[in-house]
Amino acid sequence: MSELRTIARHAGTVLVGQLAVMAFGVADTVIAGRYSPHALAVLSLASSIYISIYVALNGMLQALLPVWAELHGGNRRAEIGRSVRQALYISGIAAALGITGLWFPDPWLSWTQVPTELWPDVRAYLRVLAVALVPSLLFRMYGTLNQSLGYPRLVTWLQAGALFVKIPLSVLLTFGVGDVPGLGVVGCAWATLAVNSLMMLTGLWLLRTQDIYHPYQLWRMLEKPQWPVLRHFLRLGVPAGLSIMVEVTSFTLMALFIARLGSVASASHQIAASLASVLYMVPLALGIASSARTGYWLGAGDPQRARQAAGLGISLAIGAAVLCAAALLLGREAIAHAFTNDPVVAQTAMVWLAWVAVYHLADAVQAVCAFLLRCYRITIVPLLIYTAFLWGFGLYGGYLWAYDESALGGWLEWTGRPAVDTFWISSSLALATVSVLFAALVWRVSRPGAVQHTQARG
Secondary structure, three states, X not given: OOHHHHHHHHHHHHHHHHHHHHHHHHHHHHHHHHHOHHHHHHHHHHHHHHHHHXXXXXXXXXXXXXXXXXXXXXXXXXXXXXXXXXXXXXXXXXXXXXXXXXXOOHHHHHHOOOOHHHHHHHHHHHHHHHHHHHHHHHHHHHHHHHHHHOOHHHHHHHHHHHHHHHHHHHHHHHHEEOOEEOOOOHHHHHHHHHHHHHHHHHHHHHHHHOXXXXXXXXXXXXXXXXXXXXXXXXXXXHHHHHHHHHHHHHHHHHHHHHHHHOHHHHHHHHHHHHHHHHHHHHHHHHHHHXXXXXHHHHHOOOHHHHHHHHHHHHHHHHHHHHHHHHHHHHHHHHHHHHHOOOHHHHHHHHHHHHHHHHHHHHHHHHHHHHHHHHHOOOOHHHHHHHHHHHHHHHHHHHHHHHHOOOOOHHHHHHOOOOOHHHHHHHHHHXXXXXXXXXXXXXXXXXXXXXXXXXXXXX
16 A cells, blocks of 8 residues: 555545544534523633643543554564553643643633633533543544554544534533433533543553553553653653644634634634534644644654655645635635524635635645654654744734734734734644644754754654
8 A cells, every 4th residue: 555545545534534523523513503692601611721731631641642642663572561561650640730721720720811601501511521631531542553563543533423422412402302401511621521431431441451551561560650751751741732722722722812802702702613623623634634744754763764754744735725615715604604603603604714725725734844853753843833923923013913903013003903803813823833833843954964863862
């Protein structure tokens, strides 16, 4: 099978599963929008905080994909089992940090000046998700292991099957049934907890019973913490997790700043943000698939084929981004009305969806390149680039443009009073710059001579 077909099939399988997971959030957005504009605003804020914390912790575990892919490429099966068991310590630390952040969200709400009338519902929603974080992280470990070994189908089946549980359960718990009252938007959080637990337990059962996992000796006694191994994981995982946190918070914190503009702005932005998140699943899948193959060939001692896999991943991301952006532009009116029955919110969302298309074009290349750079153990430089451009130029620049009339002087006055679109414009420009820099880095470090130097340092 050609490298292109291998990456495309792997990415396609991952994409189906990721879209199923994203459908959880999209379904919750539709359900909350049908319940009330207040519920949709609460969901927007709570989801932004949850995602900001979760993705950083998820990134620590996802960064282990190239480690396990290299061991797989080198046919070092027993070492994979030991590595996975050591990663459980990292998962435990991540869960403790995440639960603390989600259980006490008030600093986030105060810092971003979210209206106080939203605080109680946001707090209640996040405390349910704090409990759901543990099974979610454990299932992420299961997914990362499967993706590194080239077995994404089992993960996809679980994610797709869980969707058929999540949607009806969210509707039931939110609206209630018969004489039993619903829980409002917090019902969506309880449904998430139930589904995450179901996926985790099923994944553990598969690890225990399926023959494909037996060569990796996963179920041996848990060893004591091996500090050299854990330090290596943290050197990869912490910068990778922080990079993903900066990337995603530069996007999710927009919702908290936009909340000052009122419920209509917040609700319409949530619709646009949901579509941007769905589109992001395409380059995410390609990043996972191409990094798995790149890591495999690096472990097999073939840097040239690793470079080829990286180039194919980037090329596929560019082509897919063009198609997705075009489809969104053509269908944005129907999409906006499908999310809400409020005509004002729908009309406003149509404007933001046009910007989402531009945003996605800038987002796709950097998303794949970020995964590829981890294969070459490049993690600090991407973190610095993300911080400077996504937080500095994209988020802070959009904030100044929206709320500080004196920040940009006469040009700000000439453009009129900016609103939600200022954040989308500044973020799109920032992402485009990051994409260029990341692509140049991948081209440089993937050269065979550069790979040998990097491996020698590692």
